[in-house]
Amino acid sequence: MSVRMMITFAVLAACRREPDLAVSHAPSPDRPALQVAPVGSGAARVAIAVAVAPPPGTDKLGKVPADVASKVELREVVRGLARPVALVAAPGDARKRLFIVEQFVGRIRIFENGKLSPKPFFTIGGLSNGNEQGLLGLAFHPKFQANGKLYVNYTAEDSDTHIVEYRVSSTDPDVVDPATRREIIEIDQPYSNHNGGNLEFGPDGKLYAGMGDGGSAGDPKRNGQNPTALLAKILRFDVDAAKPVPEIVHLGVRNPWRFSFDAKTNGLYIGDVGQNLWEYVFVTSIDGPKRNFGWNIVEGNHCYNARECDRAGFTPPVAEYSHQEGCSITGGFVYRGKALPMLDGRYFYADYCTGLLRSFVWTTDPSSPTAPGFVRDHWDWKPTLDRRGILSQISSFGVDHDGELYIVELTGAIYKLVPKA
Numbered sequence: 001m002s003v004r005m006m007i008t009f010a011v012l013a014a015c016r017r018e019p020d021l022a023v024s025h026a027p028s029p030d031r032p033a034l035q036v037a038p039v040g041s042g043a044a045r046v047a048i049a050v051a052v053a054p055p056p057g058t059d060k061l062g063k064v065p066a067d068v069a070s071k072v073e074l075r076e077v078v079r080g081l082a083r084p085v086a087l088v089a090a091p092g093d094a095r096k097r098l099f100i101v102e103q104f105v106g107r108i109r110i111f112e113n114g115k116l117s118p119k120p121f122f123t124i125g126g127l128s129n130g131n132e133q134g135l136l137g138l139a140f141h142p143k144f145q146a147n148g149k150l151y152v153n154y155t156a157e158d159s160d161t162h163i164v165e166y167r168v169s170s171t172d173p174d175v176v177d178p179a180t181r182r183e184i185i186e187i188d189q190p191y192s193n194h195n196g197g198n199l200e201f202g203p204d205g206k207l208y209a210g211m212g213d214g215g216s217a218g219d220p221k222r223n224g225q226n227p228t229a230l231l232a233k234i235l236r237f238d239v240d241a242a243k244p245v246p247e248i249v250h251l252g253v254r255n256p257w258r259f260s261f262d263a264k265t266n267g268l269y270i271g272d273v274g275q276n277l278w279e280y281v282f283v284t285s286i287d288g289p290k291r292n293f294g295w296n297i298v299e300g301n302h303c304y305n306a307r308e309c310d311r312a313g314f315t316p317p318v319a320e321y322s323h324q325e326g327c328s329i330t331g332g333f334v335y336r337g338k339a340l341p342m343l344d345g346r347y348f349y350a351d352y353c354t355g356l357l358r359s360f361v362w363t364t365d366p367s368s369p370t371a372p373g374f375v376r377d378h379w380d381w382k383p384t385l386d387r388r389g390i391l392s393q394i395s396s397f398g399v400d401h402d403g404e405l406y407i408v409e410l411t412g413a414i415y416k417l418v419p420k421a
Contacts, residue, residue: 136197271331
């Protein structure tokens with residue numbers, strides 16, 4: 001996702017334009033009536049704020065309120081990285097290390113106490129080197145402190161996706177032992193792009209992987225609506241099983257480059273990169289019915305390459321923006337830190353091409369299993385945090401052990417949202 005990658009995205013996005021930002025089209029009555037409804041059971045029990053009636057306000061994009069804007073700023077925490085694409089915290093790590101994934105060099109570096117360790121935590125060779133290939137994702141087992149397990153997602157010289165388990169060295173906690181390699185799955189990739197790459201452990205203790213549609217443009221292999229293909233899906237693995245097998249959780253995504261779980265509600269937020277005209281965010285859970293997000297029949301809220309289409313059964317995005325404003329969404333996280341309490345519950349996302357930075361608050365809509373839910377407080381942070389246009393090529397977000405939010409740039413810098421001095 002260098003300048004060359006931006007051009008690649010722009011070519012795939014084409015040059016057509018449509019005028020307005022569109023988000024979920026929910027009515028806005030004066031009074032909300034909210035209750036908390038637990039979903040699921042056991043360890044995966046989900047507490048989601050259920051909107052009995054739509055909350056007040058509007059879903060339209062607006063300015064950050066002055067009383068909030070005056071309390072938040074961006075602070076650079078590190079630079080000089082080699083195409084960073086992820087920043088991940090290991091659960092339960094008493095040292096509160098952060099692990100930074102560098103795409104093309106196949107390296108994971110430790111960031112601790114404000115400094116980069118000179119010794120890499122993990123390195124891997126034999127990677128494919130297309131713009132959307134390389135070392136793409138990292139997740140630590142929920143019981144990492146006890147078992148030392150971690151998982152990486154990369155494309156090898158065969159261009160296929162490999163999701164692999166490793167363990168930390170028994171003699172050095174700052175190094176992965178390559179001899180512990182266990183491949184969870186290899187997935188054939190017909191083209192070099194749309195590989196997804198993200199890995200996250202869910203509230204059920206299972207590993208989730210976002211898979212793109214296989215690449216090229218327009219989903220020529222029709223993976224989006226193929227219920228058995230592993231591409232264009234959100235997959236789940238029980239990595240504690242002797243032989244983990246993929247389970248399709250949701251389908252119909254185009255390229256879910258970055259997704260995350262809300263640390264409080266366990267809601268699943270998916271930033272899905274669009275094709276010609278739109279970029280969009282889906283929000284759902286992992287305990288309800290399997291969701292079909294519609295690709296390649298629809299692109300966000302719109303029929304793809306057709307005047308009309310049958311959208312029955314598709315879950316629409318909760319927010320989207322047109323290619324007048326960007327060309328490649330980067331999904332983020334719901335803020336659950338303590339340093340900026342005024343941001344609690346706000347999901348942040350960005351665009352790789354234009355550096356836009358936005359947030360919203362989401363509540364579910366129980367009226368239909370495919371209802372998108374309600375977006376409120378949809379704020380444009382660019383004029384507030386980045387008046388000089390520093391943010392560019394935003395490749396990822398990250399959160400630390402305290403729930404504080406970081407923004408990762410492919411150009412090599414990482415920023416943190418902090419209280420304004």
